[in-house]
Amino acid sequence: xxxxxxxxxxxxxxxxxxQLSEGLGVKQINGIIGTxxxxxxxxxxxxxxxxxxxRRKDAKSLEEFKAQSSxxxxxxxxxxxxxxFMVGWGRVEALPPTLLFVDTGLSGAGVKLAESxxxxxxxxxxxxxxxxxxxxxxxxxxxxxxxxxxxxxxxxEENVPGLYDGPFPWENMFGFHLAGMVGHDFFKPxxxxxxxxxxxIVLQH
Numbered sequence: 001x002x003x004x005x006x007x008x009x010x011x012x013x014x015x016x017x018x019q020l021s022e023g024l025g026v027k028q029i030n031g032i033i034g035t036x037x038x039x040x041x042x043x044x045x046x047x048x049x050x051x052x053x054x055r056r057k058d059a060k061s062l063e064e065f066k067a068q069s070s071x072x073x074x075x076x077x078x079x080x081x082x083x084x085f086m087v088g089w090g091r092v093e094a095l096p097p098t099l100l101f102v103d104t105g106l107s108g109a110g111v112k113l114a115e116s117x118x119x120x121x122x123x124x125x126x127x128x129x130x131x132x133x134x135x136x137x138x139x140x141x142x143x144x145x146x147x148x149x150x151x152x153x154x155x156x157e158e159n160v161p162g163l164y165d166g167p168f169p170w171e172n173m174f175g176f177h178l179a180g181m182v183g184h185d186f187f188k189p190x191x192x193x194x195x196x197x198x199x200x201i202v203l204q205h
Contacts, residue, residue: 002033005054011036023133024107032105035084039196045104046191057197065193072205076153078102079199081174086194088201090182091151093121098179100152101170102201104192106183108133110160111147113180114168123147125164133165140165152182155203160186 001007021029042061044053055061078088086102092113106112118125125143133142143164150160170178193202 002052002054005041007037007040034105035086035194038194042193042195042197044191044193045187047188048191062195062197070204074154074203076155076201076203077199078201081178085170085174086201087178088153090153090179091149092117092147092179093123093149095121095179099176100179101181102152103181104184104187106181108161108185109144109163109183110157110186111150111162111180111182112164112168113147113162114171114178115164116171117179118145118164121147123162150182150186152186153201153203155190157186 015032017029017032021027038054040057042055042057042065044051044055044065046053055065076088078086081087081101087099088102089097090100091097092111095117098117100111103112113121113123123145125145127143130141130143133140145162145164147160147162148158150157168178168180170181172178187203190203190205193204195202
């Protein structure tokens with residue numbers, strides 16, 4: 001149950017998530033809800049207002065959403081790889097346009113890039129600031145870095161904090177090249193709406 005919604009027959013996966021609690025600044029995490037649930041809805045993660053809004057995935061809800069929306073709006077086309085990887089075009093530094101996947105669950109950073117892309121862009125890993133961190137698979141060595149310019153669609157941010165914690169396993173997994181993932185901190189200034197009916201992400205300032 002989420003707010004007023006009750007969803008049945010939800011596929012689940014088991015992960016040792018409680019080890020992530022401290023890093024996210026909460027007492028105890030008992031679970032994660034993700035894309036496979038969101039794509040049953042017109043879902044908005046409204047970071048500035050601290051809200052998750054779930055609307056029916058139909059034309060009426062989309063019209064209401066468009067009518068209620070104010071401020072600057074950017075629409076980014078997306079594709080789905082496998083069952084939950086939302087992929088869209090972006091740019092890292094001055095490199096040519098490349099595909100990035102959206103992972104709002106990447107906390108503590110705005111981007112995580114494949115090592116090949118870090119090298120190609122001439123990004124310097126800040127080894128002197130390395131730390132140990134917890135991930136879904138156990139303890140990791142996390143090395144921070146800064147991406148001077150990162151774009152996703154027409155949204156561009158400067159001096160985006162990144163993290164390197166080893167090989168990027170999805171770089172060539174889907175038969176095309178993924179440069180990395182765009183994370184939580186990149187999206188924090190926006191209300192982010194996932195329109196899976198029209199395969200678009202809408203970012204509102």
